Amino acid sequence: MNNNRNEADLMLHQMVLDFAKKEIKPFDMIIDKNKDYPKELWNKVLETGFLGLIIPSAYGGANFNPVAEAETIYTIASYNASLAFTFEGHYKTVNQLMKYGKDSLKEKYLPQATKRVFGFGSTEPQGGSNVLGISGSALKEGNHWILNGNKTMITNGGLAEVYLVLLKTDEDEISCFLVDDEMPGFKYGKREEFFGMRGTPVGEIFLENVKVTDEHLLGSLGEGIEIGNNAHYDARINMGAIAAGIINHALEIVVKYAKERKAIDTPIIELYSIQNKITEMAIAKENSKLLFKEAAQLKLENKPYAKLATMAKSYGSRAAFSSCDNALQTLGGYGYSSEYPVEHLLRDSRALQIAEGTLEKMVVEISTMINKESE
Amino acid sequence: MNYHIVVCVKQVPVSNNLKIDPVTKNVIRGTEAGVMNPFDKNALEAALKLKERYGGKVTLLSMGPKNFEITLRGGLAMGSDEAILLSSRSFGGADTLATGYVLSEAIKKLGDVNLVLFGRQSIDADTGQVGPIVAEFLGWPQITYVNKITPLTDGFIKATRLMENMEQSIEAKLPVVLTVRSELNNPRYPTPRNIQLSYQKKITIWDEKDINADLNRIGIKGSPTVVRKVWTPEKHEKKTINLNSDPNQAVLEILEVLRAKNIL
Numbered sequence: 001m002n003n004n005r006n007e008a009d010l011m012l013h014q015m016v017l018d019f020a021k022k023e024i025k026p027f028d029m030i031i032d033k034n035k036d037y038p039k040e041l042w043n044k045v046l047e048t049g050f051l052g053l054i055i056p057s058a059y060g061g062a063n064f065n066p067v068a069e070a071e072t073i074y075t076i077a078s079y080n081a082s083l084a085f086t087f088e089g090h091y092k093t094v095n096q097l098m099k100y101g102k103d104s105l106k107e108k109y110l111p112q113a114t115k116r117v118f119g120f121g122s123t124e125p126q127g128g129s130n131v132l133g134i135s136g137s138a139l140k141e142g143n144h145w146i147l148n149g150n151k152t153m154i155t156n157g158g159l160a161e162v163y164l165v166l167l168k169t170d171e172d173e174i175s176c177f178l179v180d181d182e183m184p185g186f187k188y189g190k191r192e193e194f195f196g197m198r199g200t201p202v203g204e205i206f207l208e209n210v211k212v213t214d215e216h217l218l219g220s221l222g223e224g225i226e227i228g229n230n231a232h233y234d235a236r237i238n239m240g241a242i243a244a245g246i247i248n249h250a251l252e253i254v255v256k257y258a259k260e261r262k263a264i265d266t267p268i269i270e271l272y273s274i275q276n277k278i279t280e281m282a283i284a285k286e287n288s289k290l291l292f293k294e295a296a297q298l299k300l301e302n303k304p305y306a307k308l309a310t311m312a313k314s315y316g317s318r319a320a321f322s323s324c325d326n327a328l329q330t331l332g333g334y335g336y337s338s339e340y341p342v343e344h345l346l347r348d349s350r351a352l353q354i355a356e357g358t359l360e361k362m363v364v365e366i367s368t369m370i371n372k373e374s375e
Numbered sequence: 376m377n378y379h380i381v382v383c384v385k386q387v388p389v390s391n392n393l394k395i396d397p398v399t400k401n402v403i404r405g406t407e408a409g410v411m412n413p414f415d416k417n418a419l420e421a422a423l424k425l426k427e428r429y430g431g432k433v434t435l436l437s438m439g440p441k442n443f444e445i446t447l448r449g450g451l452a453m454g455s456d457e458a459i460l461l462s463s464r465s466f467g468g469a470d471t472l473a474t475g476y477v478l479s480e481a482i483k484k485l486g487d488v489n490l491v492l493f494g495r496q497s498i499d500a501d502t503g504q505v506g507p508i509v510a511e512f513l514g515w516p517q518i519t520y521v522n523k524i525t526p527l528t529d530g531f532i533k534a535t536r537l538m539e540n541m542e543q544s545i546e547a548k549l550p551v552v553l554t555v556r557s558e559l560n561n562p563r564y565p566t567p568r569n570i571q572l573s574y575q576k577k578i579t580i581w582d583e584k585d586i587n588a589d590l591n592r593i594g595i596k597g598s599p600t601v602v603r604k605v606w607t608p609e610k611h612e613k614k615t616i617n618l619n620s621d622p623n624q625a626v627l628e629i630l631e632v633l634r635a636k637n638i639l
Contacts, residue, residue, distance in 0.1 A: 007445065011452060011570050019564055049566035062567030114568075 009068050016072050019048060020079040028080045031199035032344040037083065045083070052114030054091055055098070059110035070241040070296040074289070077245025078252075081348040082199025084245060085355075086117070088238040089155030089200070093118035093164050095234045096227050097178065100219040105178060109162060119160030121151030121205060122228050131166055131174055131228045136207065138167040138177060145217065147177060147210040150189070155355065157203025158191055164231075165207065166224045174224030178216045185210040196347030233306045235356045237299065240292030240312025243320035246349050247285040250327040253342055254278060257331055268330070277326040284319035291315055307369045314362035317352035324349045378431035380422040380490045381482055382455070383509070384415040386439055386446040387499040395605060411446045414494025416453075416562035418555045421524055422492050423454045423563070429526060432456045434485065438466055438477055444578050451573035452565030459485075463582035465590065470598035471500075475508030477593055480586040482513060490532070493554040495520055503554065510552035518545050522558040541617050 027041050037045070045051075054069050055061020064072075069091055077084035094113050097106060127133035136149020149167055154160070161181045169175040179186060189204030219227055255278060258269035268274045295308035324346035328335035335342045353359045386409035411419075422433045435450045437443050438461040447458040461477055469477065482488050491513075496503035503519070510517035523535035527546065536543040537556055565573070583593055591597060616632060618625040633639045 007448065008570050008574055011445075011449060011565065011573075012567055015452075015565050015567075015570065047566075048564045049568050053567045057568070057571065060568070062571050064567055064571070 009064070009071075012064060012068055013071060013075065015048075016075045019044075020075050024076065024079040024083060029341055029344070031080055031082050032341075032348075035198040036201075037086075037199055041083075046115065049114065050087060051090060051117065053087075055094060055110050055114055059106065060114045061110070066237065066299040067293065067296040070237050070292050073238045073241040074245045074248075074292070077242040078248040079245075080199065081242055081246050081249070081345070082197050084238075084242045085197050085200040085351070086156055086159065088235055088242060089119055090117050090160070091238065092155075092231050092235040093120040093160075093162075096120070096164055096176070096218065096231050099230065100176065100223065100227050101178070102215050102217075105215045105218075109178065112162065116162055117156050117160040118162045118164070119154045119156040120231050121154045121157075121163050121165040122231075123153040124150060125152050131225050134166055134168055134174055136165065136167045138169050138175060140169075141211075144211050144213055145177065147179065147185075147207045147212060149207050150204065151207075152189070152204045153192065154203055154205060156201060157205060158188055158201045163205060164218065164227075165205075166228050169221050169224075173222040174228070175221050176218040176224045176227040177212060178218060179207060179210055179212065181205075183210050183212070195350060196344065197351045198344075198347075229306075232356050233309045234299075236309040236313035237292055237295045237305070239352055239356050240288060240295065240309070240316040243313070243316025243349070243352050244285055244288035244292060246320045246345055246352075247281060247288060247323040250324050250342060250345050251278070251281045251285055253340075253345075254281065254327045254330050257334070274330055277330055281323040281326055284323050288312070288316040288319050307366065310357075310362055310365050310369075313352065313356060314359060314366065317349070317359065320349035320352055321346070378422075378425055378429055378490055379434065379485070379487050380425060380431065380492060381434050381436050381485065381488050382415065382419045382422045382450070382492045383436050383478055383505070384419065384446060384450055385412045385437060385494075385497045385499075386410070386443045387412045387497055409442070409446060411449055412494050412497045412499075414496060414498070414555065414557060416494070417557050417559050418492035418494050418553075419450055419453055419455065420560045420562040421553075421555055422490075424560065425490070425524070425526065434459065434488075436478060436481055437461065438469070438474055441580075447578050448573050449565060451576045451578075452570045453563055454565075454569060457576060458578045460578055460580050461582070461586070462580050465583050465594045468595035468598060469593065470600035471502050471504040471508055472599060473593050473597035475505050475512055476597060477583075477586065477588060478505065479509045479512035480588050481581060482509070484581075484586050489530075489550040491515075491550070491552045493552070495554045495556050506552055506554035513550070513552065515550050515552050516547040517552040517554070518547060519554040521553045521555045524553065524555075524559070540615060 023041055023044050027038055031037060052061035053064050053072060057063045073084045073087055076087060097109060122131055124134055124136060138145045138147050147167060151165055163179050164176055165179055166174050166176055185208040187206040189206055192202045194202060258274050259267055261268050291312035295305050295312045298305035298308055327342045328346055331342050334340045337343060388409055426433050433455045435447050435455045435458040437447055441462055443460055447460055451458055461481055466477055482491060493506035507517055507519060518534040518536060520536045520538060521534040522537040525533040527533055530549045531546050532549060532551055533546045534553055537558060618628050
């Protein structure tokens with residue numbers, strides 16, 4: 001793996017770390033409790049230009065590469081996983097607009113993506129990540145498309161204002177369209193009440209005869225499944241980064257606690273059973289980091305990264321959950337109490353085994369990729 | 376009016392990484408990881424706010440080894456327009472007087488500067504002297520320990536000085552030198568976009584020839600100060616009486632104090 005980072009990447013890293021420590025850390029518990037980002041924090045996120053991180057300079061963005069993107073997500077997740085999850089949902093969507101959008105659509109929407117949150121809608125109430133089961137439709141009418149459908153489980157649903165949606169354009173043809181919530185016929189549905197990642201809104205949208213021009217079609221007709229898969233792979237790199245960040249957060253809490261907490265006169269960090277948990281967590285953190293960084297590096301080098309990205313999410317999500325479980329056990333009653341952060345870290349980490357494809361789907365995908373490689 | 380604001384910044388060691396030369400008692404520079412002196416960030420933020428509101432240009436100025444460029448780059452990423460690093464072996468070992476001389480010569484060379492901002496002091500040497508020394512070399516008014524800046528019309532500026540137990544409001548005609556406190560503002564973060572753009576901006580390096588410096592007034596040769604010992608002095612509280620701002624009333628108060636002490 002190439003670990004060379006240029007000065008701009010290092011300056012970005014330092015800025016993100018400073019921002020996370022000073023602006024995000026004080027709100028970690030509040031975000032979970034209020035199920036929202038405090039206005040003060042959210043305004044600073046917008047002012048500091050995090051939304052435009054990966055957008056090319058010509059469109060008003062910062063043009064940082066996939067490694068810097070994933071490392072930013074990791075650092076943010078080390079202080080609050082929900083906010084990192086919100087960034088992940090936005091970057092995943094923007095990445096597809098950058099890759100598949102027509103020039104005229106990019107000129108209109110990429111500058112907006114530096115200030116407005118974007119979301120990706122593929123799941124429908126009747127089907128999970130199986131894009132072939134999509135029933136929402138787009139019908140051609142002259143030079144326009146008429147879009148109808150219901151998309152659920154959208155990361156940032158309600159916070160985002162612009163969405164990429166996968167819709168049927170023919171019997172066996174799925175295509176991807178961009179819709180803006182200001183368009184007539186666009187409506188919001190309910191927000192999910194989730195177990196963890198409570199700061200990140202996950203919501204539902206309805207399209208009722210939303211009329212868009214042909215330029216709102218991403219890629220070509222029938223390319224929706226590829227775009228959806230690509231969105232998954234991009235997202236999984238960052239899911240791995242969120243997992244590593246959660247472990248980092250939990251580990252910091254555990255080490256501090258284990259040094260201070262005494263069993264009779266001995267700090268519990270000197271007990272083998274605690275050392276064992278800390279060691280497992282530390283190894284899990286480094287392994288998770290290696291996987292997401294390697295996947296991001298492959299993407300940067302324009303090499304196939306789907307397998308490593310899927311592994312980063314698959315391994316990272318399990319490692320984060322077991323690390324948080326270790327952290328909770330180490331802190332005992334304090335770990336189980338919602339007055340302390342480990343409890344919400346455990347809940348946050350659980351989302352990673354489901355979002356962007358369940359663990360079970362990861363098994364199918366990774367084994368299929370390995371099977372194909374051996375042909 | 377348009378401002379050309381020079382912000383003088385210093386790179387300081389990351390606080391837990393401070394090393395003092397056992398012989399010279401000076402901070403060892405050049406190799407350690409450094410950051411922009413925190414008070415200088417407040418000065419830069421103030422300059423950027425003035426520029427955004429009234430127009431003009433912000434130039435960063437620093438003196439130090441080449442590795443100070445990273446700190447200047449950080450200042451460019453916060454939004455400064457240009458940066459000048461005064462860097463030469465001849466500048467090495469400078470005390471506050473020699474540093475102030477070099478900075479003031481660079482400001483004179485820039486020519487059109489009407490406001491110079493400093494942090495109130497550096498967190499490594501802690502002297503708070505360089506800003507005032509530069510003002511003296513330039514022959515400009517100075518307002519130190521500023522916690523509020525209000526630009527006025529007709530080329531005047533009003534600033535509030537926050538002292539230990541009082542505030543003073545002072546008006547001065549530009550050009551002027553200000554040293555600022557952290558209470559003045561919250562420095563912005565360099566945005567990711569500005570971080571990238573900062574690498575398209577040039578950092579100009581000037582040496583003693585570029586500023587036509589008198590070689591006897593720079594570096595060790597130009598530094599009369601010898602540091603013998605570094606320690607934290609004990610704090611002695613002295614009783615201070617703040618007089619009424621109305622001169623007539625103040626005179627009466629002085630008389631009262633003198634009479635109470637049987638001096639009159």
